Structures are given as structure tokens and as C-alpha cells.
Amino acid sequence: xxxxxxxxxxxxxxxxxxxxxxxxxxxxxxxxxxxxxxxxxxxxxxxxxxxxxxxxxxxxxxxxxxxxxxxxxxxxxxxxxxxxxxxxxxxxxxxxxxxxxxxxxxxxxxxxxxxxxxxxxxxxxxxxxxxxxxxxxxxxxxxxxxxxxxxxxxxxxxxxxxxxxxxxxxxxxxxxxxxxxxxxxxxxxxxxxxxxxxxxxxxxxxxxxxxxxxxxxxxxxxxxxxxxxxxxxxxxxxxxxxxxxxxxxxxxxxxxxxxxxxxxxxxxxxxxxxxxxxxxxxxxxxxxxxxxxxxxxxxxxxxxxxxxxxxxxxxxxxxxxxxxxxxxxxxxxxxxxxxxxxxxxxxxxxxxxxxxxxxxxxxxxxxxxxxxxxxxxxxxxxxx
Ligand code: BGN
Numbered sequence: 001x002x003x004x005x006x007x008x009x010x011x012x013x014x015x016x017x018x019x020x021x022x023x024x025x026x027x028x029x030x031x032x033x034x035x036x037x038x039x040x041x042x043x044x045x046x047x048x049x050x051x052x053x054x055x056x057x058x059x060x061x062x063x064x065x066x067x068x069x070x071x072x073x074x075x076x077x078x079x080x081x082x083x084x085x086x087x088x089x090x091x092x093x094x095x096x097x098x099x100x101x102x103x104x105x106x107x108x109x110x111x112x113x114x115x116x117x118x119x120x121x122x123x124x125x126x127x128x129x130x131x132x133x134x135x136x137x138x139x140x141x142x143x144x145x146x147x148x149x150x151x152x153x154x155x156x157x158x159x160x161x162x163x164x165x166x167x168x169x170x171x172x173x174x175x176x177x178x179x180x181x182x183x184x185x186x187x188x189x190x191x192x193x194x195x196x197x198x199x200x201x202x203x204x205x206x207x208x209x210x211x212x213x214x215x216x217x218x219x220x221x222x223x224x225x226x227x228x229x230x231x232x233x234x235x236x237x238x239x240x241x242x243x244x245x246x247x248x249x250x251x252x253x254x255x256x257x258x259x260x261x262x263x264x265x266x267x268x269x270x271x272x273x274x275x276x277x278x279x280x281x282x283x284x285x286x287x288x289x290x291x292x293x294x295x296x297x298x299x300x301x302x303x304x305x306x307x308x309x310x311x312x313x314x315x316x317x318x319x320x321x322x323x324x325x326x327x328x329x330x331x332x333x334x335x336x337x338x339x340x341x342x343x344x345x346x347x348x349x350x351x352x353x354x355x356x357x358x359x360x361x362x363x364x365x366x367x368x369x370x371x372x373x374x375x376x377x378x379x380x381x382x383x384x
Pocket of ligand 1: 253259282283284285286287327328331
């Protein structure tokens, strides 16, 4: 009481300065406490970008040093996170998985109006580890697959695709993790650049023997379409409803088309020097990639015709991804640029492409990376 009375007697300036120092003191204490808890092994737990909870998650539970961002944080999710995926808790059996997974059914019955229901298998979702990881518990997978999905503005598709993939890839007895790489606004969508960044990010996150580059709207219609790599790059699509015609339900737009879903090992990807980073907007980057693969003396293989069929989830014209008017010009110089512009652009001296990692979230069914790039700077950097 005495303290309050003497505080009241002080003039306004003195009162304000005392209040100021008290507030600074409290902040300092809070900050020091937070730092102490972090340095004592607690993980950074961000929700929507704000440090809001420290719930005793230990950093050494993760095989990387990124901050952990979580969208939703009920205790169940946190348990997944700490366990690093339920399936990885028990890897008792060291037998390799069989060449042909026993649980495959072949042609899938996916119907459009009911699509959520027809792709969802609740049991398979329960087995997914945080960040969209899975590893078979009864055998050692033939392939460790990083699924890379370049992404913008297709939430509905992403939900359907990730459910579908978890269902099928577990049946295929693969070890895998799904990565969704999103480009922040206001930059135009750049599929090739996002894939390059995704492959580099996946390589930091795990030891993958195969990368599958996957369109967000492509649903495999036959589970015998194994998501594995081969001695040559693979194009896993033999036909899609996207290119259906009057007499063909599943088709490709042209023979050299190598897009939608492709599978490459790290060394095959490097040999082609990855994708070009210069295609902002719709079109061309996949044709450029085809040229790169051929120039690098590789071919590509497809599965059997009736195996590589895909359902393209229908969508309205993509307002957020307008046709790139420069795509033909860029494509004309594809071969000339190949060796100096691609996945090596992120490393090479003087040519390093700048991009920012705005956020990483280990979400329930996939790992999400949001990046920002400066289109003008990249185009200028590679001007002939
Ligand atoms: C092609 C696009 C591809 C696209 C396919 C299928 C170009 C380059 C200039 C000719 N290529 O025409 O990117 O995947 O159509 O839609 O636009």
C-alpha cells in the first residue's frame, strides 16, 4: 500500500519511466526464460507464425534443424510428431519387401462425385507420421521415395491427392514422405523452380532413393503403377482423362510429353541439371525438361498402357497461373542454357538463385514449404 501511495505521489514523468522499466524488465525475464527452454532441448513450436507454446518437444527428435511450424496442434498430432511417424517406431523386421507388393488390387474404382470417399482409407491415414511420412513396419521398403508436389491455390486437390497417395503408397510398401512446395504471392507460379527447390529440400530432410514429381490434380487409377525409379527416368503416365478424346478415355497430348508424374533418381535428376528456373506462368517447363533428359543421353520409360492411367481432377481455368507468353522463346534456348541453369543454379558461384524459405510446416499428411522468389532478379540473372 505504501508503495502504491508513494508511486501516486510521483510526478507523471517519473511514473511513466518507472512503468516503462518495469515492462522492459518483465519482457527481458520472459525472453530469457524462453531462450533457456529452447537451449535446453525444447523445439520451436510455431502456430501460424507465432511462438505460442512450448510443450517439451525435444529438438533431437528431429533429423533436421529447421524450426517446426504447426498449423493445428492437438495432442494427437504432437504425439505423431515426437514419434517421427508411428511406423518408424517399430522396424523389427529387416527382410526386404517383396518385388511385387501382395496387397495390390490393380484397376481402382474412383468416382468423381464421391471422390473424397473413394480415395480415403482411414486406416492408412492413421499410420502416417507427422509431415506425411511412412515406412512399412513388416519389411524394408524397396524404395525411399520423396514425393514433390509443386503447389498453389488447390487446397481441395491437395487434400484428395494426399489421401489417395497415403492409401496407395502404403499398399505399394514404400517408404515415403510427401513434400508440398508452394510459391508465395505475388510471384507467378514457376513449376520447374518449385520442383528444384523441393528436391533440394527433400535431400536435406531424408535419404531418398527416388523422387516422384507429381501434379496436384493427378490421381493414379491403377495401383500396379509402382512409384519406384528405374535405370532411366520414368514417365508414369500413359494416359490421363485431362487429354481424353471422343474415342479415348485416357490419352497423352503428344508422344514426347513427359509431365504429370515422373520418377527420377537423384543422379538422373542431376544429369539433366533438373528443371529450368525461368518459366514463370503456365507452359513449357516440361518440354524443356524433356530436352534436358534427351541431351543428357537418357531416355524415359512408361509403364504398361493400362497401368499408367490417371484421373485428372477437373478444375476451372487457373486464374492464378496464366499462360507464359515468353515460353516459346525460352524453350528455343533450352539446350544452350542447360548446363548453366537448372538445379546447379542454386549453388554455382556468382549464379546462385536467391529464394527465401518463408515457412516450413510439418502438417499431418505432408510437409509444406513456402518460398518467396524475385522473378525480375532471376530473369535478369540469366539474360543472354
Ligand atoms: C504444351 C505445353 C506444355 C503442356 C502441354 C500439355 C508449351 C511450350 C510451347 C509450345 N508446352 O503445349 O507445357 O504441358 O502443352 O498441356 O506451351
